[in-house]
Amino acid sequence: MTFFEELQWRGLVKDVAGEDIADKLNNEKITFYWGTDPTAPSLHLGHYSSLVTAKRLAKAGHHPILLCGGSTGLIGDPRPTAEREIISHELLNRNLAGIRAQVDRIFEGKAEIVNNYDWTKDYTFLEFLRDIGKYINVSYMLSKDIIARRLETGITFAEFSYTLLQGYDFLWLYRNKNCILQAEGADQWGNITTGLELIRKIEGKEAYGFTMPLVLDKYGNKFGKSAGNALWLDISRTSGYELYQYLVNVDDSMVTDYLKIFTFLSKEQIEELAERNRAQPELREAHKALAREIITDLHGEAEFEKAVDISRSLFSGNVKSLSLADIEIGFKDVPTVEIADGTPLIDVLVNNKIASSRREAREFLAAGSITLNGQKCSDENAPVSRADAIEGKAIVLRRGKKKQYILKFV
Secondary structure, X not given: OOHHHHHHHOOOOOOEEOOOHHHHHHHOOOEEEEEEOOOOOOOEHHHHHHHHHHHHHHHOOOEEEEEEOOOHHHOOOOOOOOOOOOOOHHHHHHHHHHHHHHHHHHOOOOOEEEEOHHHHOOOOHHHHHHHOHHHOOHXXXXXXXXXXXXXXXXXXXXXXXXXXXHHHHHHHHHHHHOEEEEEEEHHHHHHHHHHHHHHHHHHOOOOEEEEEOOOEOOOOOEOOEEXXXXXXXXXOOOOHHHHHHHHHXXXXXXXXHHHHHHOOOOHHHHHHHHHHHHHOHHHOHHHHHHHHHHHHHHHOHHXXXXXXXXXXXXXXXXHHHOOHHHHHHHOOOOOEEEEOOOEEHHHHHHHOOOOOOHHHHHHHHHOOOEEEOOEEOXXXXXXXXXXXXXXXXXXXXXXXXXXXXXXXXX
16 A cells, blocks of 8 residues: 555545645655644644644655744634634734644654744735736635635635635745645645645646545534534643543544544554454443544653543542542533531532432432542531542542532632
8 A cells, every 4th residue: 555545545635636646645755734823822633633644744754844824824714604803913923832832742843834924024915916916816716615605794805815825825835945735624725726826827837735634523523622612732721631531432433534544553453443343342442542642642651641540540439549630630520619627528418509408418328329539428427528638628529420529628
């Protein structure tokens, strides 16, 4: 299987420009680029699917250029539904710094990182119209899918012109970095082809491009979206444990595809995991391999092991082995209640609506349904003490199998 055939087997190729692109990728060492605008302080798991493909090209010997759009980010790529909010220079620069650091870490310092603001900041409006605008017909721009969809609801001239700016990026990189290929997510096909058109008309040369299908879950939602929130690559925004929980719970029908897209495991390894998943789906070996590969690549092996330890401890109820920091990560969305040191257990249950009445509280206690830090409690008058808290600050109270609360002392 050639390198390009492997990309196709992994489901990473959707649209292609350039008849001999397979030969270029299989037999030559070329320079390519992938870009993103710094619209947030961190990339998310959706971006990571494209970054992994870029890293795959780099591992095959091709030179990666990762473009952070300090210029295009000030305008904003047209969205399907509404105008993007303009962000300030200060916020954009903060976002830019965070994203550059993430990209640099993922590529282990081996990617060339550029900012398109460097070659557009001194380019006057008139020069841009003469040098670039003269080569792209308005009807050509109107045929772009994202622009066509926005015509009914309205699109500003700024967003309408975005494809020219990104097209110029490709032209500039072609001229100055010998970059002959752009690889992006499928939603960027219109911008890629604008760059190819400029290179063809101005330089008289052919360049290349391909897009990767957008990664979706079984419901058609973007991969990495959880309850409407992105799963961020910044560990301070999305912990390794949160990422682990998302990945080990992806739908069985999708996990093999995700292993192909997001990991560097071989065809044989992925097929073996797929077979194990079919034979014993309850073991979730394919899901755990997916989590291991992604978290280790993003944050290192120690962070993956930490996520596994937290998950194992929470599942078993043995939370005493966890640190307070681990508790705060693992129980991020669990209700927190404040109590006074030494409050009788039955008062803790009733006063904080963990039980609806003292009678119900006694029923929970008699049935062994209440645990504190994994230990069953039946004495309604037992004082809930700071001395029993993790690091003297928090106790995990569990009611039954699913209801959990964090008790913190005032």
